[in-house]
Amino acid sequence: MGDLLGVAVLGAGHMGADHIRRLELVVSGARVAAVADPDIERAKESVAALTGVSVHTDPEAALDAPGVEAVLIASPGPAHEEVLLAAFTRGLPVLCEKPMVPDAGGALRVVEAEARLGRRLAQIGFMRRYDAEYRRLKTLLDAGGLGRPLMLHCTHRNVSSPDHFTSAMLVNSSVSHEIDAARWLLGQELTAVTVLRPTPSSGAPAGLLDPQFVLFETERGxxxxVEVFVNCGFGYQVRCEAVCERGSARIGDEHTMVVTSGGGAREEVAQDYLVRFAAAYDREVQSWVDATRRGEVTGPSVWDGYAASVVAEAGVRALETGGRVAVELAARPDLYDPRAGVSR
Structure with missing residues (x-):
């Protein structure tokens, strides 16, 4: 590799544009070499201030562009499987935003394709693993001082949902982060899902089942x-409390600026995930760039992406049926054994 890792960014929407900014202005050791988006004007606008970047509508053309050594996938989830497989055939390291692949069948095909290579190429973008508060909670739980974790209480709130948001997406898009965070924090697979549906909020669009209460069971009891509420109206909030045998620990209480004026006080609440988790995204992408330049792949694996898709799919079935749905995972390939190395 040259002095700077040449990255093709696939997707120039809200997330992709932020990653382009991050690669050029925040992260060291990398540069944007190509960008692809079906909207060519949006793609051009996303790199208007940069030089030496090729712009494409076809993602595979971006993979083959001069100077491309790695790929950051920030396109919509249904497009991920095809470009992940294309990157694998080219031997390109990948950072893929969640969901890795929305449907469990497609996610399993990605697992099988990478396993056939016999080496890891992809890291999946579950950035909460890079958030300072989540990392402190993980360290605390792993140390064992509070005893065995018994429960995790999670909150996931958004100001409002996009026009295209469906009731199923509260589970397979929003709660997918909690799915991975729970597996990671507890070191356990999730084995069953139940979704309860209170009367929808008057602030939710017609027909959207919002909020929802999602309950997961784990393999060790x-x-x-998760309370997921994507039209709460006041801000973006993510919280998690671990209740253990000898104590509890909570993260996500906003330690932000408090403004006092006019006889009152007002505490700022983040309005967007790119604000709340800005540092986590920066740390995640920097870690990926550094590992890629060392010839390694670290962070959440394709197996983690697959497991999240399977659990989310079971969650959608639970939402639709109103019953408890078991989670059934395929056999895990040896490549994803936690004791395996990270080199590629």
């Missing part, structure tokens, strides 16, 4: 509950 812990419970994880």
């Amino acid at each position: 812990a419970l994880v509950d």
